[in-house]
Amino acid sequence: MHPNVWHGLTWPATDFSRVPYGVFTDRAIFAEEQERIFRGPIWINVALEAELPNAGDFRTSYVGETPIVVTRADDGSVHAFVNRCAHRGTLLVRGQGGNTKDFTCVYHHWCYDTQGNLIGVPFRRGLRGKGGMPPSFDLADHGLETLRVAAYRGVVFVTFRDDTEPFEDYADTVSLAYLDRMFHKPIEIIGYMRQRIPANWKLYLENLKDANHAGLLHQVPTTFGLWRNTQAGGSSMDKKRRHEVHYGYLDTDTEEDAANGYEGFTPYNATLKLNDASIVDYTNEWNDNISSEFLSFFPSSVFQQFANTLATRQVRPRSAAEFELFWTVFGYTDDSPTLRLARLKQNNLAGPGGVVSMEDGEVGRLAQQGIKRERTSHSVIEIGGKGPIEDQTTVITEVAVRGFWKNYCELMGAPVARAPE
Ligand code: FES
Ligand SMILES: [Fe+2]
CATH class of the missing domain: 3.90.380.10 (Naphthalene 1,2-dioxygenase Alpha Subunit; Chain A, domain 1)
Structure with missing residues (x-):
């Protein structure tokens, strides 16, 4: 953490009966919250399974400021990944939700399956021996950033962290x-x-x-x-x-x-x-x-x-x-x-x-x-x-x-x- 993010702010009472107002206005604290809280050891609700009844159904949401996509894959499992193309960071899925076989980025048309795996790169081999990706490029290394998912009674929660305690313990x-x-x-x-x-x-x-x-x-x-x-x-x-x-x-x-x-x-x-x-x-x-x-x-x-x-x-x-x-x-x-x-x-x-x-x-x-x-x-x-x-x-x-x-x-x-x- 940046040591100066608090700039002299303190909580004056140990029972938390006083809250310094800077915590509601400070942009550095807001940025710190994105890391420490929203990408921290917490679970957050992003969807309901009732919104994803069929394979290929998806919803977009957020964890803090980070855009997220929640999907129902072909095998019925629920997945969540950051809504950010692995190529150059473009928002991949627009709108609130729908049903799809795969997700194609609007920019250079990289294509991902409903579990976030990269499955296609146009002109991957170039054309007539020129251009395209280097031979070392492996699709398997460039999927979307996934989140852990817990579904409790049809309520979908996600966390960024591998070490977040199990959902039932957290709840x-x-x-x-x-x-x-x-x-x-x-x-x-x-x-x-x-x-x-x-x-x-x-x-x-x-x-x-x-x-x-x-x-x-x-x-x-x-x-x-x-x-x-x-x-x-x-x-x-x-x-x-x-x-x-x-x-x-x-x-x-x-x-x-x-x-x-x-x-x-x-x-x-x-x-x-x-x-x-x-x-x-x-x-x-x-x-x-x-x-x-x-x-x-x-x-x-x-x-x-x-x-x-x-x-x-x-x-x-x-x-x-x-x-x-x-x-x-x-x-x-x-x-x-x-x-x-x-x-x-x-x-x-x-x-x-x-x-x-x-x-x-x-x-x-x-x-x-x-x-x-x-x-x-x-x-x-x-x-x-x-x-x-x-x-x-x-x-x-x-x-x-x-x-x-x-x-x-x-x-x-x-x-x-x-x-x-
Ligand atoms: S940024 Fe998505 S394909 Fe290039
Ligand atoms: Fe109220």
Whole structure:
């Protein structure tokens, strides 16, 4: 690591309750993250197997800023490789996905099979004894750079590193239990949503690990009861505190509880009325009665059940000050038409075209604006308590945000204040 990447930045508190703002704006730190985190010992979600049902199906994605292709090969196996031609580095596969027998680079037409092996070079032998590749050139030495792949219940994760721990160990029980619940039966892709957010990607991870914000920032779910801070819920983490699930139970408060709890605050606004209340109708389809649950998987994969919406969200950093949020929205193959319609309506509420994710994007933008010229000044993360990073039995907590920073600092080799003797 470049020793000066931190330029005097430190984490002033050992419990990660203070985050220096320079970490959201510094381009050198952003570049360091690409190496230490995204090419580090992590697993990241890039696709769902339901998107790749047939041999030759492929999807494009990203690991950090690095473009990736995920494929289904002829033998049914799933592969991932860097979307970069082995000749002179050109982006090989354009678009979001499709089906193909092979991939041909647009530039000099080098051709690769669906496992990333180089299978053809035009004019390899030249013409009439002139030009072409030297005899020593071996196609087998010039395939695409591959990544390790782990598929868990149809969710495809990749890592650059050979020494990343096995996926199940990395995920730990809390994430596996969530994936077991979300992918307990066959799924069907409903569609995609994309959102370009002018904020550092880590501001969004903070947002996702902050159960408390949802019942304050998001007025429609709060007012109409899909998620409220006066309802029962909690937050659970893995042993290393790098992933987090928070969950809520609607109908565990009364309108009176909500009116009292939110007295004087606008998030709960009993005067709001919906012309079509079906958008907030919830069908309980889970036998654990959890009505919303969000898994933020370190470093940047998200799995969401918000009421009857189901989605993965890939956080794709673009620069220190911008990321793309890529949503893959799905239902179950056995959805009734009524339930499928409810999912679609609620996705319009939850997604960037509705109010919820629009609001999360906007607060990301506002935070990035507010800290634009800051470096050593810092945020204050104490909701839910200071000190040990523990599971919570309330949604009025942001403790899991500190778990993210603990793991971030470990991977980044960031200077953290020493504990008092
Ligand atoms: S850069 Fe791809 S074939 Fe030359
Ligand atoms: Fe939110």
